[in-house]
Amino acid sequence: MTQPVPMVEIWRGDLLESQHLGHAVVCDASGKVVEAWGDDEKVIYPRSSCKMLQALPLIESGAADAYGLTSEHLALACASHQGAAIHTDRVQLWLDGLGLSVDDFRCGPQKPSDKDAHEALVRAGKQPCQIHNNCSGKHSGFLTLNKHLGAGSEYIEVDHPVQRASREAFEEMTGETAEYYGIDGCSAPNFSTSVAGLARAMAKMAKPDGTGARAQASKRLVEAMCAHPDLVAGEGGACTELMRAMGGKVAIKTGAEAVYVAILPEQGLGMALKIVDGGTRAAEAAIAGLLVKYGVLDANHPAARKYLHGPILSRRGLNTGHMRLSEGFVQV
């Protein structure tokens, strides 16, 4: 088993203070590994990075069209959103359109990471609810598929038709049988894959094979993510800022415990990486580095600089340190 490689360094003054190791893979649409660091066969949970795969059955089943979902809905289905008004207002309308309510969600409540939304709740004396959960768009997609299928209310159970469809699409796209599954933070099952399998799935999203239902669904989801970077995360979020910096030509997505994926339609490439320790700052820096290397992100764009280098500021705004990619990984 190949060991993980140093990927991201945190410097303070002249001392390397902290360091992150990881695995990363770039695949083409034939499934061929174009480039890899660490162990491309390392088995991981993709967590939220695979929401676009989980959303494939929503379209392929006909549910998305039956309920008139737009590209905004599809972007939200792929999102880990910040619970800002632009997210929760749309999710509420989506639920209304389904004739369902927040109580039909099974994702659990979460404090919005959007500052304004959180402060508005506090001022109103209200508690965060399930609509603020960063996965409420994904769960709206699950509920839409579930209504279309006419299945039972516990749509997050691993043997429920919604999750069986999700697993099937996931395994077809990764080209692997999921060896493990875990319960995600939103209580839905999350299936395992190798890092190469995840990159392969992203390459297939980037350059779908043929013109069938899978190809069309893949294309619609990637286009939705690229068209609505603000819905996929939110203001100040890495997915949003980096997708904007790439002018809507590349879809990227973060997952908990430091997973990141990228879908490059023009290049027909998919990327996936996992930082071993789960440190999100390193996953953001590493994916930014890969995107620069493959020519889709300008290393001098302010968003690229922010996620690649920092700076790391004190609470008075003094420059105390910076990040950089480790030798042996991508050099930008």
Next chain:
Amino acid sequence: MTQPVPMVEIWRGDLLESQHLGHAVVCDASGKVVEAWGDDEKVIYPRSSCKMLQALPLIESGAADAYGLTSEHLALACASHQGAAIHTDRVQLWLDGLGLSVDDFRCGPQKPSDKDAHEALVRAGKQPCQIHNNCSGKHSGFLTLNKHLGAGSEYIEVDHPVQRASREAFEEMTGETAEYYGIDGCSAPNFSTSVAGLARAMAKMAKPDGTGARAQASKRLVEAMCAHPDLVAGEGGACTELMRAMGGKVAIKTGAEAVYVAILPEQGLGMALKIVDGGTRAAEAAIAGLLVKYGVLDANHPAARKYLHGPILSRRGLNTGHMRLSEGFVQV
């Protein structure tokens, strides 16, 4: 150079999802390394874990007694507090007693991590200020020493008498010349040491040599931390919960980027550890493991179980995974 060792594992379902590596050292008061994992000579910034060393000149100079500081003040000087009312009210009174104001701080503003304090600010339409900075107790100590010395207002500059005194005490206690310094999040300098040097300093705090000013100051600071675990961090904080679980017999302190130290007076031992990737959850688990191994923390105490094992819950409260210490590190 010895490599860092696996210390803490994050499991979800039956898959090892993330892993943290680190360095750890246990020293006795003679400076002898009793036990070590990874590289005991690894040079690190102790960050906030060394606040009790930075507070030594406050007492040794006579400033603490000249301004009537109690053990509560001393505990706050060693604290990374959560900005709760029990912290900020005391810091405000301390400033009042010095005839100074929040504007004399140079630590910068910080959102209180205490939920109630943060929500009270939001409801009042107020912004967090410097008093909410987790280091405002340390900076009150700096201001007290500074007033006693009659030095200039920029007490956080590295060549200011307050920081020169802090560096001198730090180097005497670690037994090392600091090779590097960095600017901490609170804009004060933070000096480097090896992990062994930091553990050595903690052992000297645990079992001071002789009855001189250093010994007395060390004893007062350790007693203050042990007497006021709620002031050292706050409700729900690892330092507070684990110190309470040990019945006030051991002082422990966290530092940013996953440093942790422990002072064991009855055993005459000091501990220090650094998780390479800066992951705080792992530093908390690792110090809890060391404290269990050395017989001062009951592995079955709820606080010990929380920091050693989790559980890791979904947002609906489902048990999704757990933490455990890696093979080759402490087994509890």
